[in-house]
Amino acid sequence: MQIALLLFDRFTALDAVGPYEMLSRAPGAETVFVAERTGAVRNDSGSLCLVAERTLADVPAPDVVIVPGGPGQSAQMENESLLGWLRAADATSTWTTSVCTGSLLLAAAGLLTGRRATTHWLAHDVLRTYGAEPTEERVVLDGKYVTAAGVSAGIDMGLTLLGEIAGDEHARSVQLLTEYDPQPPYDCGSPAKAPAAMVEEWRSRSRFILS
Amino acid sequence: MQIALLLFDRFTALDAVGPYEMLSRAPGAETVFVAERTGAVRNDSGSLCLVAERTLADVPAPDVVIVPGGPGQSAQMENESLLGWLRAADATSTWTTSVCTGSLLLAAAGLLTGRRATTHWLAHDVLRTYGAEPTEERVVLDGKYVTAAGVSAGIDMGLTLLGEIAGDEHARSVQLLTEYDPQPPYDCGSPAKAPAAMVEEWRSRSRFILS
Numbered sequence: 001m002q003i004a005l006l007l008f009d010r011f012t013a014l015d016a017v018g019p020y021e022m023l024s025r026a027p028g029a030e031t032v033f034v035a036e037r038t039g040a041v042r043n044d045s046g047s048l049c050l051v052a053e054r055t056l057a058d059v060p061a062p063d064v065v066i067v068p069g070g071p072g073q074s075a076q077m078e079n080e081s082l083l084g085w086l087r088a089a090d091a092t093s094t095w096t097t098s099v100c101t102g103s104l105l106l107a108a109a110g111l112l113t114g115r116r117a118t119t120h121w122l123a124h125d126v127l128r129t130y131g132a133e134p135t136e137e138r139v140v141l142d143g144k145y146v147t148a149a150g151v152s153a154g155i156d157m158g159l160t161l162l163g164e165i166a167g168d169e170h171a172r173s174v175q176l177l178t179e180y181d182p183q184p185p186y187d188c189g190s191p192a193k194a195p196a197a198m199v200e201e202w203r204s205r206s207r208f209i210l211s
Numbered sequence: 212m213q214i215a216l217l218l219f220d221r222f223t224a225l226d227a228v229g230p231y232e233m234l235s236r237a238p239g240a241e242t243v244f245v246a247e248r249t250g251a252v253r254n255d256s257g258s259l260c261l262v263a264e265r266t267l268a269d270v271p272a273p274d275v276v277i278v279p280g281g282p283g284q285s286a287q288m289e290n291e292s293l294l295g296w297l298r299a300a301d302a303t304s305t306w307t308t309s310v311c312t313g314s315l316l317l318a319a320a321g322l323l324t325g326r327r328a329t330t331h332w333l334a335h336d337v338l339r340t341y342g343a344e345p346t347e348e349r350v351v352l353d354g355k356y357v358t359a360a361g362v363s364a365g366i367d368m369g370l371t372l373l374g375e376i377a378g379d380e381h382a383r384s385v386q387l388l389t390e391y392d393p394q395p396p397y398d399c400g401s402p403a404k405a406p407a408a409m410v411e412e413w414r415s416r417s418r419f420i421l422s
Contacts, residue, residue, distance in 0.1 A: 014229065014231075021223070021225040021363075031256070031259070040251075047241070047242040047244075048231060049264070050259065051251050051260035149390050151389040153392075155395075156393060156396065171396070172405065172409065175405075176399050176400060176402070177361070178361060179311075181349065181400030182400070183349045184366075184370060184393065185371045185382070186374070186379070186382060186386050188384075188386045189389075189390055189391040194383065194386075198384055202387065
């Protein structure tokens with residue numbers, strides 16, 4: 001089973017590494033980081049580089065496609081090289097997935113039209129403009145399309161999908177081995193739980209950073 | 212504030228990227244991935260490379276030291292170049308931290324002697340043999356030493372430490388922006404919650420992989 005993680009300039013690292021850490025532990029997984037060009041791809045904050053070891057052309061038909069998000073997503077929304085690869089890979093994939101604003105790229109490629117999906121909480125309206133139906137769930141399955149909410153939700157997406165692919169017992173075993181028993185020190189991880197003023201502040205700021 | 216993340220061959224990616232994603236969002240943070248040599252450093256499963264952009268010598272006195280774990284930790288337990296850097300960096304650090312079996316490297320460097328600390332649940336006994344006092348908490352603070360349990364616990368460690376460094380309000384804001392409202396699909400993320408047979412199976416296997 002080939003799992004392709006798409007990288008692009010200014011992606012968010014945890015969006016990619018969260019599901020990677022879960023799904024790369026599927027039996028028989030061959031996990032590959034792909035980008036338009038091979039080499040180091042720099043993240044949103046500029047201080048982390050993951051290496052794309054294969055080009056898009058090298059990996060035309062992965063079984064699982066994982067698209068992270070990040071502020072760099074907006075610069076890719078009309079990149080036909082990348083969107084064309086997504087469409088072609090999706091034509092034969094078993095699962096097409098995203099984390100955070102990665103779903104906007106799937107939607108821009110036309111893959112989420114009329115489908116239930118999610119994205120970063122700040123980007124629900126944008127997702128709707130591309131024809132998807134945003135929901136409030138953290139991980140959304142609609143057929144073979146699995147989308148996760150913002151950044152850290154990719155871990156829950158990865159573990160959920162690992163259960164679908166490898167069975168509940170294997171997924172539970174990976175949960176134990178990665179000691180995924182989260183205990184956040186605060187309870188402020190969604191707009192429903194955060195103070196209204198904090199939510200509003202991020203909504204104001206996001207008008208400048210989300211396309 | 213300079214934050215140094217130590218990389219070594221066969222580290223576990225989420226151990227590093229979890230706390231990275233939280234702490235790199237501290238105001239004024241300069242986050243650097245360091246290793247003995249600059250360049251790509253390959254993870255435990257072999258399919259992911261993070262780039263070390265600076266050598267240990269380039270970063271002699273970071274404010275925050277973060278040591279991930281992974282099966283590659285065992286090959287570093289007598290690496291005096293790496294252990295010597297940890298000791299020197301610790302001499303002037305504000306915070307010295309680890310995720311998973313990264314604490315075994317701190318302990319091997321002599322930095323956790325007599326201190327309360329944690330590590331991956333499979334490695335508590337090893338941590339004790341290096342002079343630390345293992346505890347069952349997911350994130351352990353003992354003075355300036357902050358250690359996290361296995362793999363995913365680094366996110367909780369990073370957010371906890373972000374609160375100490377930048378204040379609760381900033382940390383809550385980062386929790387909201389990274390949508391860290393975990394909803395694991397299973398409840399099997401610790402040896403206390405997993406079936407006894409699964410725990411025992413991993414204990415058997417770990418005798419071959421942990422030093």
